[in-house]
Amino acid sequence: MxxxxxxAPSGPSSPLGWAAKAERAxxxxxxxxxxxxxxxxxxxxxxxxxxxxxxxxxxxxxxVYWALGAADLVxxxxxxxxxxxxxxxxxxxxxxxxxxxxxxxxxxxxxYTLSALQILAMVDAxxxxxxxxxxxxxxxxxxxxxxxxxxxxxxxxEASEGTRFFDASLTAAYIASLQQPxxxxxxxxxxxxxxxxxxxxxTACALLGKLDAVDVSAACDFVLSxxxxxxxxxxxxxxxxxxxxxxxCLGALSVGGRLGDVDADLVGWWLAERQCDSGGLNGRPExxxxxxxxxxxxxxxxxxxxxxxxxxSDLTRFILQCQDADAGGIADRPxxxxxxxxxxxxxAGLAMLGHLAATGVPCQAxxxxxxxxxxxxxxxxxxxxxxxxxxxxxxxxxxxxIRGRNLHDLAAAARRDVCVVLGLAAAAE
Numbered sequence: 379m380x381x382x383x384x385x386a387p388s389g390p391s392s393p394l395g396w397a398a399k400a401e402r403a404x405x406x407x408x409x410x411x412x413x414x415x416x417x418x419x420x421x422x423x424x425x426x427x428x429x430x431x432x433x434x435x436x437x438x439x440x441x442v443y444w445a446l447g448a449a450d451l452v453x454x455x456x457x458x459x460x461x462x463x464x465x466x467x468x469x470x471x472x473x474x475x476x477x478x479x480x481x482x483x484x485x486x487x488x489x490y491t492l493s494a495l496q497i498l499a500m501v502d503a504x505x506x507x508x509x510x511x512x513x514x515x516x517x518x519x520x521x522x523x524x525x526x527x528x529x530x531x532x533x534x535x536e537a538s539e540g541t542r543f544f545d546a547s548l549t550a551a552y553i554a555s556l557q558q559p560x561x562x563x564x565x566x567x568x569x570x571x572x573x574x575x576x577x578x579x580x581t582a583c584a585l586l587g588k589l590d591a592v593d594v595s596a597a598c599d600f601v602l603s604x605x606x607x608x609x610x611x612x613x614x615x616x617x618x619x620x621x622x623x624x625x626x627c628l629g630a631l632s633v634g635g636r637l638g639d640v641d642a643d644l645v646g647w648w649l650a651e652r653q654c655d656s657g658g659l660n661g662r663p664e665x666x667x668x669x670x671x672x673x674x675x676x677x678x679x680x681x682x683x684x685x686x687x688x689x690x691s692d693l694t695r696f697i698l699q700c701q702d703a704d705a706g707g708i709a710d711r712p713x714x715x716x717x718x719x720x721x722x723x724x725x726a727g728l729a730m731l732g733h734l735a736a737t738g739v740p741c742q743a744x745x746x747x748x749x750x751x752x753x754x755x756x757x758x759x760x761x762x763x764x765x766x767x768x769x770x771x772x773x774x775x776x777x778x779x780i781r782g783r784n785l786h787d788l789a790a791a792a793r794r795d796v797c798v799v800l801g802l803a804a805a806a807e
Contacts, residue, residue, distance in 0.1 A: 406698040408728065410739050412706030413721065414454045420718045421445050421458050438481040439471060443493040444722040446500055450751055451725040453740035461501050468494050468503075469544075476548035477566075487566045488556055491549065492578040495585045499754050550591035553579050561596030562614075572613045573604050577626035580633045581748060584760050589633075598636040601627045609644030621652060621661035621674045628678050632747045637681065637763040646684030649675050657692030658711075668710045669700050669720045672727025677746035680730060683767035694733050697724045 420441075442464070449458040470482040471494060477486025478494035498504060556563045556579060563575040576597055583589045603615045604627060610619030611627040624645065631637045652659045652675050658667025659675040672693060679685040699712045700720070707716025708724035726744050728734050734741035743752040747762045755762060 416706030439490040448722040476552035550588035561600035598634040609648040650687040658696035673723035680746040686770040
């Protein structure tokens with residue numbers, strides 16, 4: 379689904395129309411050049427804003443992914459990064475068990491394994507591998523035996539000098555080892571179960587072209603068991619509803635082809651309720667808006683086809699107000715310190731809203747499911763299920779909205795009843 383690419387609609391109710399309206403109404407523009415300089419500073423090891431300063435060493439892989447993703451969104455990847463250095467960093471984080479760590483010398487984790495594969499896909503490292511008479515060959519490298527892997531990867535990724543640094547089958551086997559009997563996934567061996575890891579596992583296997591390495595049906599069944607009465611999702615069955623978990627669950631279901639199993643109106647209503655008076659989105663009820671939910675929540679609404687249920691112009695205004703006018707970058711809220719995490723997700727939100735293309739900013743579309751450029755998803759033919767958009771009426775259909783409201787009211791009443799019972803019990807003592 380390409381929101382801000384060539385051929386995107388530009389009528390008054392289209393994403394491009396929303397973005398232009400927001401900029402005209404509030405007079406805030408995207409400061410692309412400042413953001414590019416901010417990303418370059420973050421990516422430079424010599425800078426005081428280096429990745430090491432922005433992220434503790436154990437999650438450096440994530441910081442590289444955020445920075446690369448931000449650069450790609452404003453079409454500045456080659457300006458900010460050296461491709462060979464990126465591939466070398468990924469290679470240094472490859473572990474013998476097939477997984478990847480957050481930085482060299484640390485344990486594998488499914489989150490960093492996904493980030494590593496996303497980075498390799500974004501810099502087109504998979505495309506270095508080609509087939510020749512049943513063999514795999516990398517430019518400058520020796521041929522190795524092919525193993526029937528998908529055409530975009532063929533089971534092997536190598537550095538430019540031809541040194542093998544990960545085997546897709548081994549990486550898929552590592553991910554499969556994290557799946558539990560109930561279909562859930564842990565993040566690493568001995569770790570905790572979380573729907574975040576269900577998303578990471580399915581998405582990573584899809585990037586490898588090896589979804590058959592895991593039990594996709596059981597994985598989707600577990601994710602669906604984590605849906606709450608309010609339509610949202612938690613980390614485990616009965617866990618607290620959270621916008622980030624909704625993204626992970628819907629993303630996993632999209633990759634697994636089971637997105638149609640959710641009540642899109644009910645989930646969409648819960649997501650629409652996340653918009654605050656400031657125009658921004660939050661992750662849970664009664665919380666402040668945060669730029670990162672411009673990704674976590676909005677991407678879900680795009681998957682569900684319910685993006686028309688929020689004010690796109692207000693959300694665009696909120697993101698733009700979180701820019702740092704001096705040093706570049708985007709913060710969680712207006713006047714806070716910018717960081718690479720919120721810069722990536724803020725730019726991603728603007729891309730999905732159509733603001734970048736509408737205002738003539740050089741940009742790339744992003745997949746709301748895979749969180750990588752849409753062109754990469756298309757070129758690799760990655761599985762992705764999206765529900766058709768509902769008519770742009772400006773609000774949720776009455777039946778879904780009323781049902782959601784009734785559930786919300788029932789929950790509030792239940793909480794009041796519990797408080798009364800606890801109060802009576804305390805008084806009786």
